[in-house]
Amino acid sequence: EVQLVQSGAEVKKPGESLKISCKGSGYSFTSYWVGWVRQMPGKGLEWMGIIYPGDSNTRYSPSFQGQVTISADKSISTAYLQWSSLKASDTAMYYCARGSSSFDYWGQGTLVTVSS
Amino acid sequence: DVVMTQSPLSLPVTLGQPASISCTSSQSLVHSDGNTYLSWFQQRPGQSPRRLIYKVSNRDSGVPDRFSGSGSGTDFTLKISRVEAEDVGVYYCMQGTHWPRTFGQGTKLEIK
Numbered sequence: 001e002v003q004l005v006q007s008g009a010e011v012k013k014p015g016e017s018l019k020i021s022c023k024g025s026g027y028s029f030t031s032y033w034v035g036w037v038r039q040m041p042g043k044g045l046e047w048m049g050i051i052y053p054g055d056s057n058t059r060y061s062p063s064f065q066g067q068v069t070i071s072a073d074k075s076i077s078t079a080y081l082q083w084s085s086l087k088a089s090d091t092a093m094y095y096c097a098r099g100s101s102s103f104d105y106w107g108q109g110t111l112v113t114v115s116s
Numbered sequence: 117d118v119v120m121t122q123s124p125l126s127l128p129v130t131l132g133q134p135a136s137i138s139c140t141s142s143q144s145l146v147h148s149d150g151n152t153y154l155s156w157f158q159q160r161p162g163q164s165p166r167r168l169i170y171k172v173s174n175r176d177s178g179v180p181d182r183f184s185g186s187g188s189g190t191d192f193t194l195k196i197s198r199v200e201a202e203d204v205g206v207y208y209c210m211q212g213t214h215w216p217r218t219f220g221q222g223t224k225l226e227i228k
């Protein structure tokens with residue numbers, strides 16, 4: 001069974017760094033792209049970027065380029081989304097999902113709250 | 117970026133009645149490989165999104181056959197033949213042809 005299991009909810013202060021994770025199982029992790037999607041409170045889905053764990057090829061939306069870093073450790077079938085300096089506006093639910101031209105499996109989401 | 121425009125944004129429907137959601141892209145979604153990468157997702161309250169349809173009209177495993185997708189080029193439609201209570205939620209289209217991928221704004225389906 002394909003599963004994407006994300007790390008737990010985080011509460012951080014502005015300016016802090018954060019790395020959240022997404023562990024894939026039940027399929028060949030290195031053979032599928034993994035993407036990240038943001039959903040701000042009460043809002044729609046925003047495509048952030050994706051990574052191909054097989055060779056770490058990464059594509060970002062211009063809206064998120066330079067704001068976040070997407071990475072992967074294929075040895076533990078895990079993709080990451082990280083921030084070096086969080087802002088209050090980063091408060092959102094973040095989903096990982098499998099695929100490139102479409103997303104067929106989704107993680108359960110990681111809620112990130114940034115507040116002083 | 118390719119802009120995906122959905123309508124309506126709010127869709128009150130009576131149980132058992134049909135529903136239709138439109139999605140229009142600012143550029144053709146026909147890929148150079150001949151495929152059209154337009155997907156539909158359902159997000160029920162408090163849940164992760166779930167894919168219903170991929171490549172315009174292909175239903176995912178386990179998706180009831182009351183859901184169907186159609187369209188071509190820049191104009192696409194998701195239809196629900198007879199709305200059930202479990203269909204309440206927000207529906208999104210997404211294009212996977214151009215970089216960056218983009219979603220529509222979402223259509224909130226509610227029971228009248």
